[in-house]
Amino acid sequence: MILQTVGLGREVAMGDQPLVILDDINLAINAGESVAITGPSGSGKSTLLGLLAGLDVPSRGEVWLDGQSLFRLTEEGRAALRARAVGFVFQNFQLLPGLTALENVALPLELAGRSDAMARAGHWLGLVGLDARRRHYPLQLSGGEQQRVALARAFAGEPRVLFADEPTGNLDAATGAAVIDQLFELNAEAGTTLILVTHDAVLAGRCARRIGLSGGRLA
């Protein structure tokens, strides 16, 4: 098992009354599995993803990722764990606008202190078919191309778990489909655990398992 949650809950204060976003989430995901977290808008999908990846802290409960209890770690410890074991693909790509495609892919490798950062980044850009665009800045790339740079960045660090948050949300249907094909292709080759948040039933259908959320609870 690579990921497990126990009694996970998240609330935010709204005036005097707390607003429950997630309540008592218990789930377990095995290494190499591909899991879709689905649900309508406001069901708490993205919040759950943030907690699973240690980007946010829960109001209660625990997340075990790669054998470590996430919230017993400091923020610093969680960052180190992410650098080692986690990759991300975001709905709005989250590339740094001042860095070229190549530099964006190399960034997490550099942060992890890898000496072959640039070479590996170049290799992964080639795999997503953007060899010719490596010196281009995000603003010079189309949405599909930006998301492919994000894919290359996510896989270049050889993560054990890849989190994808509505990866096609900002793309048209055809481009989105092409990006998803590439995502599953790369994932199959690398044997990475894939956890994907989406409200797209077709996309969710490509994953081995579906976890439904409704009103902050497992459906």
Place this chain on the structure above:
Amino acid sequence: MNLLALAWRGLMRQWRSGELLLAMLALALAVAAMTAIGVVAQRVDDNLRQKAGQLLGADLVISGDRSLPAEWPLQARAAGLEVTGVSAFVSMVSVGEQSQLSDVRAVDGPFPLRGEQATGEAPAPGEVWIDASLARRLELQAGDALGLGYSTLRVGRVLAARGDSAFEVFSVAPRLVMHRADLPATGLIAPGSRVTWRLLLAGPPAAIDRVRAALEPQLQRGQRIQGLQDARPEIRNTLQRAHQFLALTAMASVVLAAVALVLAARQYVRRRVEETALMRSWGVASRQIVALHATQLLMAGALAGVVGMALGFGLQQLLADRLSAFVGESLPPPSFAPALAALASGLLLLLATAAPPLLRLRGVSPLRVLRDDLPALGLGGWATLALTLVVTAALLVWQAGEWRLGLFSLAGFLATLALAGLAGAALLPLARLARAATPARAGSGWRLGLAAITRRWRDTLLQVMVLAIGITALLLLTVVRDQLLGAWQATIPPDAPNRFVINLTPEQVPQLQQLFVERGRPAPAAYPMVRGRLLAINGTSIDPARYADENTRRLVEREFNLSFQRDLDQQDNRVVDGRWWRSDELEQPLVSVEQGIAVKLGLRVGDRLRYALGGREVEVTVQSIRTVRWDSFGVNFFVVATPGVLAGEPATWVSSFFIPPDQPQFETALVRALPNATVVNVGELLERIRALVERLASAVSLIASLTLVAGVLVVAASLLLSQQERQREGAILRALGATRSQLHGALLCEFTLVGAIAGLVAAAGALGAGWLVAVKVLDVPARLSLAPVLWALLLGIGLALAGAAWLLRSVVNRPPMAALR
């Protein structure tokens, strides 16, 4: 819509979100500085006018070395003024065996007309009023008789001590007031006697101005007119310098406020774009939207301004407490006019910085609610820059009280801005090169920092410029203050002579020197002094109107103190042109002229000068030009002649020396041995000047600390501009696994570079502007040192890193998810 209510609610919302806080604080500080300095300057000026009246004894004094036209008093009375004629001269007063030199005023009406001693009365004929010090020295009381010339007069009143201002020290002899009707009988006034004739005038200011305007054109050589504004030039000059310097500090906070306001207004408008698009889509007219925001900003500005005024009033009291010790008494009450002017200036500044970007909101398309890919709204950068420059320049000139100080400072700030722009622009390729040259492994914090500079180079450029301006403002204060203090202190060497003795007879000179020798001390040098008036240069009569400079005009209108010397006094004098006379030339008509006065009068070696000495005229040739160290406090002369020229003239002698403060008995012995001579204690004056310098320095640092706070605000405002973007980037980096130390390293690298470059640029700007201000405005010699460069670097890096630390909090400590959403 109810604009005011809507604007008020909006303002409250923004207040809670803290959005306008920085700009309001900066504005409040600028208004506070302007208020404090404006109010204090007004109070000091009022005080000077009051004291000037007391010192002059009138509102206007006309004086001359010959009797004044008889129709002038009639004219003045016709204009509704009080008039008293005064004949002033120095004479010995005797009682039995004792005698004392006295400053005699023979008056024909109430004396004085203004000041504490103004009683509206004059001494009756046959009666005199004497100063308490004269009464003490001659052991006189009211009713006693004293001898003046051939007359015996009765003491009618003993007057209390006159105002004890440090600058009245040089009015040397105790005063005696008598009725003018008694003057002929004394026999003291004969042709050639040295008498000053005065008319004291007092009355309503308008009448004074009329009479002054009517009489001024009629003044002849040797006559001068003195109003309240002309009195005490030396104290006025010192205070003028102090005021200019304080104004400079206020100006620094004005410039910093301008920068903070420009930044804040841009940020404000940028954040209003989406809201404006939404309001436009609901059908609100763009004119209404702009009016709403303008009202909101003006409300915020007025609030900040009122807070600033209140703060300024508190500060001015602190400043006044420090300055009143110098002026000699507590200052007159503060007036509100300068505070209101400061408030108006603050609002004007706000208008200039906010209007151009605000007006751009009119161009916001409602289409923005549907499309987020429309180009960013232009914020009228050039218009803002131009308008802000014009208003800032106007405020600087107004604050400085004269255009040169204002424009020089503005030029310094602009040059710094340009230099900072260039340096900031150079940083971009440098950072790229450095990044390319660093291997990927070598600390990715450093690489990230360099990348941040290239990524946000517009922001970086702005930060370098803002920081450089802020530090220039702060540093300019330090540089100029050091120069000012240095110049003041240099005029007072610790072993400077602290006593002058004047009116020595030639026979008393050896007596004085003997007194020193007896006590095992070196005999002080004594110098003869002969009064003479310059009549002609190279055969051309002197015409005061020819000289543009007022000091020069005054110089040629009055009698000079001339001296004669065999040998050059090498300690304070150096011949820079021509040569000193040889021993075989001592009888020839030669003079040596001090360089400053030679320049003013256009004199060169070989020029012929005609002098009136007592009853005769002599013509002398300029044999040399000398420089003189006036600040040694030794006895020195503008014009020194050969003994042959002046030897026959009646001369009094003058000497200066140092008496240690712990030997008062020595001074007593001196006074007893030389009863007619007058010993002037300049030590007290020196002490007062020293104390003044310290007081001023503390007043200045008070205002400078305000400026420092404004500087920090500006840095914070510039960082706020990029804060959101930085937070998002920080979150991405955190999500990708960046450690805290990597983020720290990146910010450290970025801001150290920004701070260092801004610091260096600011050092150059401040040194340049400081030099200009010192030499051209304050008229003190420029002293350049490298210490400010070091300070600028430290300050630049320190401020930048403080800003970075503050940023770091919001970038590092927030969960990445919060920023990514």
